[in-house]
Amino acid sequence: MSKLKNKEIDxxxxxxxxxxxxxxxxxxxxxxxxxxxxxVEEISxxxxxxxxxxxxxxxLDANTGQVLEEYRKPSIAAIKEAIHPxxxxxxxxxxxxxxxxxxxxxxxxxx
Numbered sequence: 001m002s003k004l005k006n007k008e009i010d011x012x013x014x015x016x017x018x019x020x021x022x023x024x025x026x027x028x029x030x031x032x033x034x035x036x037x038x039x040v041e042e043i044s045x046x047x048x049x050x051x052x053x054x055x056x057x058x059x060l061d062a063n064t065g066q067v068l069e070e071y072r073k074p075s076i077a078a079i080k081e082a083i084h085p086x087x088x089x090x091x092x093x094x095x096x097x098x099x100x101x102x103x104x105x106x107x108x109x110x111x
Contacts, residue, residue, distance in 0.1 A: 004031075009039050016040040056107040057088070062098050070107060077104075 004012075008031075016025045016036070025036050057077060059069040071077035074092065078085035087099035092106060 004035070004039075012036055012039045057092065058105055058107050060103040060105065062101060062103050065103065068102070074104075 012025060012029055012031060012035070015028050016022070016039075019025055019028065022033065022036050022040060025031075025040065026033050029036065055073065057071050057074055058067045059071070059077060059081070060066065061068055069077075069080075071080065074088045075085050077083070078088055081088075081100050081102075083100035087096060088104050090096040091099045091104040097103065
């Protein structure tokens with residue numbers, strides 16, 4: 001396995017920034033999914049739509065607004081709370097008021 005040149009890494013990052021999809025980046029660049037993942041992980045970890053997103057969320061009491069629990073990402077909260085992950089995500093987007101009887105927000109937001 002050979003190490004990629006800076007020019008190739010820049011190309012992967014440029015395509016990913018434009019397409020915002022690992023699958024599309026793989027198709028366009030011709031590099032393997034593992035290779036693309038390796039180089040775009042840092043960028044995709046900041047994109048809330050990405051499964052690599054590590055933007056922490058908080059579970060709030062629906063009545064008081066008190067923070068009850070914090071999770072590294074919505075998928076972990078969904079498993080621990082036995083709530084469908086789409087419901088939590090819809091709360092985070094403001095499409096639903098509650099999921100599983102709780103309010104949800106991204107950490108470090110003042111709602």
